[in-house]
Amino acid sequence: MNLEGNIAILGSGNMGLAFADGLVKSNTYKTSQITLTRRTLENLSVQKLQGYNTTTNNLEAVRNAAIVVLAVLPQQLNKLLAEIKDAVDPKTHLIISVVTGVACKDIKGHLSEEVQVVRAMPNTAISIGQSMTCITTDNAAQANVDLTKQLFETVGSVVHINEDLMSSATALCASGIAFFLRSIRAASQGGVEIGFHAEDALKMAVQTAKGAADLLLAHGSHPEHEIDKVTSPKGCTIAGLNEMEHNGFSAALIKGIKLASVKAAGLYKDSN
Structure with a gap:
């Protein structure tokens, strides 16, 4: 074969x-x-x-x-x-x-x-x-x-x-496409709110997201290591990050992935 x-x-x-x-x-x-x-x-x-x-x-x-x-x-x-x-x-x-x-x-x-x-x-x-x-x-x-x-x-x-992790893989990788796309959409909407035209804001958000992913792939580094390069004392980046965390950014993403994993595991059983 x-x-x-x-x-x-x-x-x-x-x-x-x-x-x-x-x-x-x-x-x-x-x-x-x-x-x-x-x-x-x-x-x-x-x-x-x-x-x-x-x-x-x-x-x-x-x-x-x-x-x-x-x-x-x-x-x-x-x-x-x-x-x-x-x-x-x-x-x-x-x-x-x-x-x-x-x-x-x-x-x-x-x-x-x-x-x-x-x-x-x-x-x-x-x-x-x-x-x-x-x-x-x-x-x-x-x-x-x-x-x-x-x-x-x-x-x-x-x-x-291992097979017992396939529902988790579904949530993180397959459903994950939608999760990351939604975060890019949110970033572009933020861009519009601070003054950019929609098409420019989307292009900027997409390329920035791609650059962030490529940084991790190229360097084999941890996200926090790359984040540290962008944050400075009393700076705008750390202020923005902290505001997002105060509003549950990471927690919401983690909870969404966990729920998607549970749902994925039950789709076939629920259909029978």
């Missing part, structure tokens, strides 16, 4: 399409090697014009692929697994699940205990090759874990974690 085979992405919504776009942009796959499925083909009309294989037939998509990516909503998974069960061959298929809150054993319980399942939790930055993806498995062969890691490294960074 290798990256030269075909891949089927079952459930080509926002995440599935972002994954497909990332794989193509990174030159890992050609559009002709990727099959996208969705209940309504009209929603994949643009992708069909781009050269992707598109179908509503999940069973056929699995039969024509070596790697099968499950990318549906948790409440849709059981029906999908029942639909594709007869086409899944434990000897030839690798199942990669990006479904929130679903354990490897849950998927094998519907397909076969011999099926190789690796869970992955990317985020939507995968479409530009900047995803933070966490992967895990319960008993998949190391070769398949390595293959999954290789696959997702073409579209960002990968960390291999």
